[in-house]
Amino acid sequence: MTNRGGTSVSLSIGGEQILVDCGSLAVHRMLEHGVNPTEVETLFFTHHHIDHTADFFQFVISSWSLGRESLTVYGPKGTERFVNAIYDLFEDDIQYREWFGHGAKGIRDIDVVPVDSEFSMSTERWSVSALPVEHSIETYAYRFTETSTGQTCVISGDTRRIDELSEFASDADLLVQDCCLAPTSTDSTFADHIPNRLAGPISDEMRRKHKQNHCDPEDAGSIAAEAGVDRLVLTHLLPNRDHDAMRKKARTVFDGEIEVAADGMCISLDKNN
Numbered sequence: 001m002t003n004r005g006g007t008s009v010s011l012s013i014g015g016e017q018i019l020v021d022c023g024s025l026a027v028h029r030m031l032e033h034g035v036n037p038t039e040v041e042t043l044f045f046t047h048h049h050i051d052h053t054a055d056f057f058q059f060v061i062s063s064w065s066l067g068r069e070s071l072t073v074y075g076p077k078g079t080e081r082f083v084n085a086i087y088d089l090f091e092d093d094i095q096y097r098e099w100f101g102h103g104a105k106g107i108r109d110i111d112v113v114p115v116d117s118e119f120s121m122s123t124e125r126w127s128v129s130a131l132p133v134e135h136s137i138e139t140y141a142y143r144f145t146e147t148s149t150g151q152t153c154v155i156s157g158d159t160r161r162i163d164e165l166s167e168f169a170s171d172a173d174l175l176v177q178d179c180c181l182a183p184t185s186t187d188s189t190f191a192d193h194i195p196n197r198l199a200g201p202i203s204d205e206m207r208r209k210h211k212q213n214h215c216d217p218e219d220a221g222s223i224a225a226e227a228g229v230d231r232l233v234l235t236h237l238l239p240n241r242d243h244d245a246m247r248k249k250a251r252t253v254f255d256g257e258i259e260v261a262a263d264g265m266c267i268s269l270d271k272n273n
């Protein structure tokens, strides 16, 4: 249970490092798996739930004090509040570090770019577009394409199953898909550490509420199948999930590659790797 942090995906695209969401342990996992946080100058938020934002302050202040000199944060309404909260909460801390000689660049000049349903942008090296999805708060899926290779990765964000997502993910090389509503594991290895609420199957009432906001493996598989993606990664797992059962359920509707996400999992879209 403790081997999984919050939701966060690091993309290496066109020679740049982009972070999508910044859940708990994001900075630790980057350091553990060879991603230098000082090289992450672009961050996208899918939405502002705590499991996607908990490490944001840690990321911003630690990467700046280690040498990052630029940062642009993209996200739904409210993203500016997150950035401004850094100065509200940590002004003394920032001044203390500036006293050591760390410059203002990368902390005093953070750019915030609002994302809405019309959002898309491109640089010479990569492009991205956004799709509003259906969750309890404003949430976006993102589709990233590397210019030089045309390789495309779609990140669903948290969402219930919607037809628009299949269209948005059309022909992507990789779909990283919310699959929160997964069957519980009967493996008792961590039984002592699992809160009762997560130990067994959820009630019909809870399942109904979750289905309004998240996908199950069949939803994830059907989105991948309709989109015609090459690879499907099931993510956003609650603790104590049965990974084999997840893959099998998704397999009933999708015949491409299926993996269950794990912290530190690294996927290359380069056909030569």
Ligand SMILES: [Zn+2]
Binding pocket: 047, 049, 135, 158
């Ligand atoms: Zn959420």
Ligand SMILES: [Zn+2]
Binding pocket: 007, 049, 051, 052, 158, 236
């Ligand atoms: Zn979430």
